[in-house]
Amino acid sequence: MQPHENTGHPRRWAILGVLVISLLVVVLDNTILNVALRTLADPVHGLGASQGELEWSINSYTLVFAGLLFTFGVLGDRAGRKRFLVAGLIIFGLASLLSAYAQSPAQLIGARALMGVGGAAIMPVTLSIISNVFDPRERGRAIGIWAGAVGLAVAIGPILGGALLEHYWWGSVFLINVPVVAIGVVLVAVLVPESRDPNPGRVDLLGVLLSVVGLVALTYGIIDGGEHGFDRPLVWVSILGGLAVLGWFIRHELRSEHPSLDVRLFRVPRFAAPVALVGLVFFAAMGVMFFNAFYLQLVRGYSPLETGLLFLPFAAAQLFFAPRSAAMVRRFGGRAVAVVGLVLTAVALGAFVFVDEVTPIWVVLVLTFLQGTGMANIMPPATESIMSALPREKAGVGSAVSNTVRQVAGALGVAVLGSVLSAVYREDIASAVAGLPGPARDAADESISGAYAAAAQLGPAAPKLIAAANDSFVAAMHWAAGLSAVVAALGILIALRWMPGRPAAGPTEARPAVEPELAGTA
Known part of the structure; x- marks a missing residue:
């Protein structure tokens, strides 16, 4: 075989398109839910979910997803990645139907957990198939497109969710998955080749x-x-x-x-550092997206569709910068690109500390654009660094590590920043609701959604309660935003210390993993 011969699959770019569609449905559903949280909290038009139940409707999915990623990555390597991808899509589609027609918050949380099972079967095999069908020299570009699709789906979700909620009931944000899944199953069956790990691990x-x-x-x-x-x-x-x-x-x-997560890999800086960056960025970003949905719809009074459209700058930044990130890494090195991305992300998140009820909305748009630009220049170099640290036949390990950390960090970000939000809000609004009737006081004390629901029953006293709720929520949002910025800034220190710098001359993507810990996985 000649050195310049491309060893990739002849249909590799069409296969990448199919995998992106499969990936979109998984990532899209996580962020499409953000814009529906306000509606789900409404006892009339939604399920009357509490803030804790709303957090669990997000985290039941992400925790099951994260817990099964490694096992399903191994099973996919053993049983066949194409087969696992089809099975995951079918489970995801059925769980989407159950979510759409849930009659209570508990049913929705359970259905979302089942969706996590399907997502865990889909996500790891998409990146494994990419590494299997692409020549190492093209892998960075393919992964850049894959990572860009993740970032784009994060932004498209609120826009699509807002459009659906403008015209249909809340279940439509889950029902939309079904036709996408059906198309994905057909395209995977027709285009994607079957592949397996020649030496699969044990469960x-x-x-x-x-x-x-x-x-x-x-x-x-x-x-x-x-x-x-x-x-x-x-x-x-x-x-x-x-x-x-x-x-x-x-x-x-x-x-x-036969560990499900080989923690020895975290002793290797070029593997552990980008994994840590992925975790820190998603911890901060998912927590901010959680409170931002309430800020825009309640404090600022935007409709679900308008709220979704306000995420367009994030989507535009992802669409423009993520595909170009791989070229930037080749020119300037992964460390420089990641640090710039982290600085932009930390600045954007930290600036929410100064956002209040009367901040011009163009300022919020600029901040979401900066955050999108920053994240677009973090994920591709981090993902490529993770994947290039392992031999091609063990791509499932790298993809599973990256996605497990991303999901766990996102769940903990929603939990931790959501708890900060709840605790500060509850303490701040306590004096304002002390004189209200019992049920109204309890509802207003629990969350800003509860305060708005209680205000609808209070008549002349409603404006005072709404003003107090808005003030308390903005104060709580500032604390959560400050914490998210600190977390993102921690990533800057990690990148400066441990991320690889500018690559040496010549091809770098095919370099062997010589560290003992990495070699032990092959």
């Missing part, structure tokens, strides 16, 4: 169980503490118990001969 059932139990317990404690206070023993039993189980999980993974 680590105990590791999967420990990771899911630990993450759910930790997240439950954080969300419940934010909603009802951290002064109850149950909250700390849940948080400390979750941390203890996660510690057991790490110890088990270090000793296991």
Whole structure:
């Protein structure tokens, strides 16, 4: 074989298009829900969900997704990636139907967890198939398009969700998945070749169980503490118990001969640093998106569609910059590109500390554009660095690590920043609701959505309650935004210290993974 011969699949670009469609439905559904949160909290037009139930409607999906990613990545490598992709799409479509017709918050949370099962079967095999069908010299560009699709879906979700809520009931934001899934199944069956790992790993059932139990317990404690206070023993039993189980999980993974998550990989800087960046960025970004939906729809009074359209600058930045990120990495190095992206993201998130009820909306648009630009220049170099640290036949390990960390960090971001939001809001509004009747006081004290629902029943006293709720929410939003900016800024230090710099002359994507920890996975 000649050195210049392309070893990729003849239909690789068409296959990439199919994988992007499959990926879009998974990522899209996470962000399409953000714009529907206000409607789901409405007892008349939605399900009357509390803020804690809204957080769980997001996190039941992401935690199941994250807990099963590694296992399903291994099973996909063993049973066939195409087969797993089709199965995942079908499960995702059925769970979308159940979500659309849920009759209570609990049913929605359960259906969303089932969607996490389908998503976990889809996500890891898409990146594994990309690495299998593309020549290493084209892999960076393909991954850049893949990562750009992730970022674009993050932004398209609120716009599509807003358009659907403008004309249909809240279940339409889930029902829209069904035709996309049907198209995806047909295209995968026709175009995508079957592939397997010649030396598949073994399934680590105990590791999967420990990771899911630990993450759910930790997240439950954080969300419940934010909603009802951290002064109850149950909250700390849940948080400390979750941390203890996660510690057991790490110890088990270090000793296991077939770990679901090979934690030894995190000793290697060129693998661990980009994984950490992915986690920190999504922790900060998903938490900010959670409170931003309430800020725009309640404090500023925009409709769901208008709220979705306000995310267009984020989408435009992702669409323009993400595909160009790989070329920027080749020219300036992964470290420089990632640092610039992190600085832009941290500045954009931190600037929300100065946003209030009367801030010109163009300022918010500029901030979302800066955040989109920053994230577009973080994800592609980080993902490519993760993938290039492993041999091609173990691409599933890299994709599973990246996506597990992204999902777990996003869930913890919603839980932690949501809890900060709840705790500060509840403390700030306490004096304003002290004289209200019992049910109205409880509703207004729980969340800004509850305050607006209570105000509808108060008559002349309503404007005063709404003003107090808006002030309390904005104050809470400032604390959450400040924390998110600190988290993103921490990524700058990690990138400066451990991300690889400008690549040496000649091809770098085909370099072998020589570190003992990485070589041990091959």
